[in-house]
Amino acid sequence: MAQTDSAKAAVPSYLKEAQMIKQGAEARVYRSTFLGRSVIIKERFPKLYRHPEVDEKLTRRRTTQEVRSILRCRRAGISAPVVYFVDYATHCIFLQDVVNSVSVRDHIRSQPDGLQTLAERIGEVLAQMHDEDVIHGDLTTSNMLLTSGGQQQDFNLVLIDFGLSYISALPEDKGVDLYVLEKAFLSTHPKTEALFERLLKSYSSASKKSTAVIKKLDEVRLRGRKRSMVG
Amino acid sequence: MTIVIGFEGSANKIGIGIIKDGEVLSNPRRTYITPPGQGFLPGETAKHHRSVILTVLQEALDEAGLKAADIDCVAYTKGPGMGAPLVTVAIVARTVAQLWGKPLLGVNHCIGHIEMGRLITNAQNPTVLYVSGGNTQVIAYSERRYRIFGETIDIAVGNCLDRFARVIKISNDPSPGYNIEQMAKKGNKYIELPYTVKGMDVSFSGILSYIEDAAHKMLSTDQCTPEDLCFSLQETVFAMLVEITERAMAHCGSQEVLIVGGVGCNLRLQEMMGVMCKERGARIFATDESFCIDNGAMIAQAGWEMFRSGHVTELPDSWITQRYRTDEVEVTWRD
Numbered sequence: 001m002a003q004t005d006s007a008k009a010a011v012p013s014y015l016k017e018a019q020m021i022k023q024g025a026e027a028r029v030y031r032s033t034f035l036g037r038s039v040i041i042k043e044r045f046p047k048l049y050r051h052p053e054v055d056e057k058l059t060r061r062r063t064t065q066e067v068r069s070i071l072r073c074r075r076a077g078i079s080a081p082v083v084y085f086v087d088y089a090t091h092c093i094f095l096q097d098v099v100n101s102v103s104v105r106d107h108i109r110s111q112p113d114g115l116q117t118l119a120e121r122i123g124e125v126l127a128q129m130h131d132e133d134v135i136h137g138d139l140t141t142s143n144m145l146l147t148s149g150g151q152q153q154d155f156n157l158v159l160i161d162f163g164l165s166y167i168s169a170l171p172e173d174k175g176v177d178l179y180v181l182e183k184a185f186l187s188t189h190p191k192t193e194a195l196f197e198r199l200l201k202s203y204s205s206a207s208k209k210s211t212a213v214i215k216k217l218d219e220v221r222l223r224g225r226k227r228s229m230v231g
Numbered sequence: 232m233t234i235v236i237g238f239e240g241s242a243n244k245i246g247i248g249i250i251k252d253g254e255v256l257s258n259p260r261r262t263y264i265t266p267p268g269q270g271f272l273p274g275e276t277a278k279h280h281r282s283v284i285l286t287v288l289q290e291a292l293d294e295a296g297l298k299a300a301d302i303d304c305v306a307y308t309k310g311p312g313m314g315a316p317l318v319t320v321a322i323v324a325r326t327v328a329q330l331w332g333k334p335l336l337g338v339n340h341c342i343g344h345i346e347m348g349r350l351i352t353n354a355q356n357p358t359v360l361y362v363s364g365g366n367t368q369v370i371a372y373s374e375r376r377y378r379i380f381g382e383t384i385d386i387a388v389g390n391c392l393d394r395f396a397r398v399i400k401i402s403n404d405p406s407p408g409y410n411i412e413q414m415a416k417k418g419n420k421y422i423e424l425p426y427t428v429k430g431m432d433v434s435f436s437g438i439l440s441y442i443e444d445a446a447h448k449m450l451s452t453d454q455c456t457p458e459d460l461c462f463s464l465q466e467t468v469f470a471m472l473v474e475i476t477e478r479a480m481a482h483c484g485s486q487e488v489l490i491v492g493g494v495g496c497n498l499r500l501q502e503m504m505g506v507m508c509k510e511r512g513a514r515i516f517a518t519d520e521s522f523c524i525d526n527g528a529m530i531a532q533a534g535w536e537m538f539r540s541g542h543v544t545e546l547p548d549s550w551i552t553q554r555y556r557t558d559e560v561e562v563t564w565r566d
Contacts, residue, residue, distance in 0.1 A: 023511060025478035049506040050470045053421050138430040142482060164430065176384060180430035184482070187371075187378040187558075223384055 012090050015043060026062070026163040034084055034094050042066075042163075044091035062163055063091045069134050069165035070095075076132045078125060079158040098145050098158050105141035108189050118146075118155075119195045123202025125157050126181075130174045131207055137164030139181035141188055171209070175216030178203070182221075233539060235304045236291065236327075237531025240320035241312025241340050242364060243271045245280040247291040248528025249302075250535050253350055257294035258521065258528040259287050267400045270393065277315035284323050291527065299331040306534025309337030309544075310555035311365065317551040325549055337544040338533045340525075341366060341557040344491040345377060346536055347529035352516035358485040360476045360504070361557075363492035363525075364389035364408075367472070369431055369479040370557055372565060377557045380479045381431025388468055389494045391435040395464055398443050399450070399457050406524075411461045412497050418462025420455055426467055431478050433471050438464070469500045473507050480513065489516045496523040540564040 018030035018041055030041040044059045046052075063086070073080040082096035104122070108115060122144065129136065136143070138161060145158040168174075178200070185196050200217075204210040232252055239246045246260035263279035265271050292298065307324035310317060321337075328335040345359050359370040359377070367388045369381035386394075389408060396407030401414070425441050427434040442464060449455050455463075476488055488508055490501060501517050508515045522529065540563040 022481075024481045025474060047470075047474075047507070048510065049473050049503040051421055051466045053423070054426065054467065054470055057423075058426065138478070140430065140482060164428065176429050176432075179384065180432055183379065183381070184431060187373070187380045188482070190374050190376065190378070220384055 012087065012092065015041065015092070024161075026161075031097060037084070038097040038099065039084060040081070040095045040097050042093045042095060044163075059091050060088075063088065063093065065166050066162045067093060068167070069136075069162040072132055072134050072167070073129060073159065073162075076128065078128055078132070079156055080162070081158065081160060098147060098160070101145040101147045101158065103142050104144040104146060104157075105188060107146055108141060108192070115192075115195055116198055119198040120202040121155075121157050123199040123204075124206040125159065126178070126199075127203045127205075127207035127210065129159065130177070130213065131209060133167050133169045135166050135168050135173045135177050136162060137166060137177065137180075139177055140184040171212035171216045172220075174209075174213040175220050178213070178217045179220045182217075233303050233535060234297070234301055235306055235336075235531045235535040235538060236302050237338070237343070237527045237529065237534050238305070238307040238320045238324040239340070239343070239525050239527045239530045240280045240284070240316045241308045241310070242316065242525060243276050243279075244525040245284055245287060245316075245320070246525060246527035247284075247287045248526055248531045249291055249295040249297065250528055250531035252535075253532075255528045256297070257291045258526050259290040259294065260524075260526050261287060262405070264404050267402050268397050269403070270397065273313045273315040276313060277319045280316050280319045284319065287527075288323070288327070299333075302331060302333055304336055304534060304538045304543075305331070305333050306336040306338050306530050306538070307549075308340045308343065308530055309550075310552035311340055312551075312553060314551070314553050317553070321549065321551045325546070329546075334538070334543045335546065335549050336534045336538055336542060337549060337551075338530045338537065339555055339557060339560045340530075341368065341370075342377060342560055342562075343529035343533040345370065345489070345557075346533040347522050347526075348489045348491040348516065348518055350532050351518045351522055352489060354487050354489045354514075354516040356485070357487035357489035357516060358476060358480045358483060359489045359491060360472060360495070361492045362388050362472060362490070362494035362500070364393055364494075366492060367433065367435075368557060369475055371479060371483045371485060372562065373483075375562050375565070377560070377562060379556070379558050380482065381433070381475045384429065384432050384434050385436040386439065388433075388435055388472060389492070391439045391468060392464070392494070394439055395442055395446075395460075398446050399460065401457075406493070408494060408497065411465065412499060414458045414461040415465045415499065416462075418456065418458035418460070420459040420462075421466065422449070422455055422459060422463040424463055424467045426471060428471050428474055431475050431482070433475055435468065438467060465497075465499055469497070469503050472500065473503050476504065477507050477511070480511065486511070486513045487516065488513060491518070491523065493524045496520045536564040
């Protein structure tokens with residue numbers, strides 16, 4: 001109970017004025033302004049179901065890793081929100097508000113045709129990210145935004161929500177990252193197997209290290225799909 | 232009025248249940264229990280099932296006050312599960328269906344759990360956490376399938392708990408998971424363990440390897456008690472499960488959680504899930520041990536739904552499979 005009270009008492013003033021737009025599994029997400037800019041504030045609040053020691057350690061680590069991964073991606077030219085400010089005391093991250101964007105999930109649902117170019121683009125971006133040894137950790141079509149350019153085919157893919165991300169050069173970790181996406185992709189968008197294959201083909205072409213990663217992906221698929229109730 | 236008898240025996244439980252239009256008429260069950268430090272082997276488990284299945288069948292009919300002529304359909308677990316026990320049960324179900332002249336129906340074990348959970352709790356369209364000795368999956372219904380949004384990428388949570396119980400020689404009676412739960416209540420020191428979540432997926436092999444290596448060392452040097460280890464393991468693996476369930480709920484926009492499977496009986500898991508749901512303004516649904524743990528009525532209930540929507544398994548197709556994905560089944564009985 002004490003944890004709840006202290007958590008409530010510690011609400012920073014900038015969150016009181018912010019507008020909550022959603023509560024994910026990791027954090028509450030708010031829209032606000034910061035130094036005259038429109039921002040998204042991501043607040044990792046205490047998860048009361050978790051043991052306090054586990055919660056504190058995870059929250060601290062994930063906040064740090066998220067910022068580190070975003071900066072690493074941006075340095076490599078991968079589109080991700082700008083980090084404006086990090087409040088480590090309250091585990092809040094102030095991020096660029098990617099305006100006039102639509103999630104890939106909503107885009108696929110509203111325009112189920114002509115998605116090959118998009119699949120290829122996702123493959124390229126993920127290849128680039130993995131070549132920088134950034135593991136996203138929670139790849140879903142909800143965590144990718146599309147911002148349109150001038151023409152119909154001209155769009156920018158922005159990766160968001162690096163809350164479970166970390167740095168690793170291991171093909172195993174990259175394979176699992178793709179496996180997580182594959183399951184989320186096919187569960188959220190049934191009958192898109194061909195589209196996902198296109199994504200993987202594009203990933204393989206674009207990544208310098210794809211052979212070992214795809215091999216690991218196949219291994220992980222076997223572990224997940226074939227081990228049901230056996231072992 | 233439709234009456235379905237269901238045969239379940241995919242692991243160490245053998246159960247036969249009878250369902251009449253959503254009412255459980257009978258649900259007797261037996262469990263194959265092995266000595267501490269040992270798991271159950273397929274051959275030995277099948278032998279146990281063979282020795283009791285006809286007694287359980289008679290109990291089911293007697294308890295329901297029915298005769299063979301009253302049954303409309305015979306449902307059995309087609310998979311997933313352990314090969315030898317599945318075969319044992321399928322043979323009896325096949326034989327009974329032929330003797331009684333009734334249609335046969337092969338049921339997915341996981342869907343049995345889900346449909347029983349929905350029946351008992353009245354959950355409408357929940358995100359399902361299915362946790363047992365052989366399965367760990369986060370499931371949601373979409374477009375005529377129970378879609379797997381997250382799952383273990385190695386071993387199941389129940390398997391992790393069972394194998395830990397073997398390491399420190401916890402009794403298998405009534406079940407290792409139950410005994411871990413009771414011991415955990417007396418633990419108060421938290422030992423840090425690996426916490427591995429990958430999006431909506433989890434991994435338990437790392438935590439198991441770590442605790443297998445560390446357990447005897449820590450216990451022999453009085454760094455902690457067996458109760459502390461049980462407490463720490465439970466707190467860690469259940470936090471992982473609640474986290475991936477919440478992530479799936481956020482992803483699917485769901486406001487209901489249904490916990491099914493043997494590990495779903497654990498009151499600490501239910502409590503942690505309840506805390507998460509309260510924070511989200513969501514509702515939690517769970518069943519007691521008579522329906523969480525593998526039982527015949529759940530196969531009868533899934534069979535009832537399938538039979539009413541036109542499914543029947545022809546004799547040549549009435550085989551079993553150890554590997555049968557939840558999302559392979561077309562769910563024709565839901566909108």
